[in-house]
Amino acid sequence: MLYIVPTPVGNLEDITARALRILREVSFVLAEDTRTTSNLFRHFGIETPLVSYHKFNEHATVSRFVSRIAAGESCALVSDAGTPAISDPGYLIVKHCIDAGVEVQCLPGATAFVPALVSSGLPNDRFCFEGFLPHKKGRQTAIRALADEQRTMIIYESPFRLVRTLQQLAEALGNERRASVAREISKIYEEHARGTLHELAQYFEQKGVKGEIVIIVEGRRPDRKGRADVGAKDDEDTEN
Secondary structure, three states: OEEOOOOOOOOOHOOHHHHHHHHHHOEEEEEHHHHHHHHHHHHHHOOOEEEEOOHHHHHHHHHHHHHHOOOOOOOEEEEEEOOOOOOOOOOHHHHHHHHOOOOOOEEEOOOOHHHHHHOOOOOOOOOOEEEOOOOOHHHHHHHHOOOOOOOOOOEEEOOOOOOHHHHHHHHOOOOOOOOEEEEEEOOOOOOEEEEEEEHHHHHHHHOOOOEEEEEEEOOOOOOOOOOOOOOOOOOOOOOO
């Protein structure tokens, strides 16, 4: 059995009793960063062996881990925070396990975009998850493609690129498009800033920003169009 186990995005109390039980019972745990997961294990007194599994080694190691599980061992996969495979490693080992006939169970639990979306005040009956936008090549093309998206959009971003991303979204979608920026979800300094893309860009430019970021952007209303020039040449997406 492969268990996909969500871990807290901030407050350690957000982990479920079932997740703690699984982490104690499995043969070994694959962790995106064993140092981060070790802190969680120490807090809850978990002694299960940890093995490093991340985007830089997953292709080279996935077959070996799947073979161990297929031979009778049980394994849990965790990322640094939230649900594995959501903008984190996980897809590859899940696919290989399914192909090998190994049962996979994903536990319900923490993921950053759900509280950010629900707290945004924007429509959440239909939404699209964009994850991290391309950092360089293809970035402007990806942003322009969002101009006519009618569903609420969810974007993950680094604090170092937040202001520039908000500015680029305003250029493509319009300054008055409503949005919300969630920061440090479930942590001491949790913040939800709401306003237009232009207002949020100005706010964070003046304030500065730290922590994990989720941007929620209002979809295009049927009677409006985005400002993106779909015929514009991609600028090779140079990101400073």
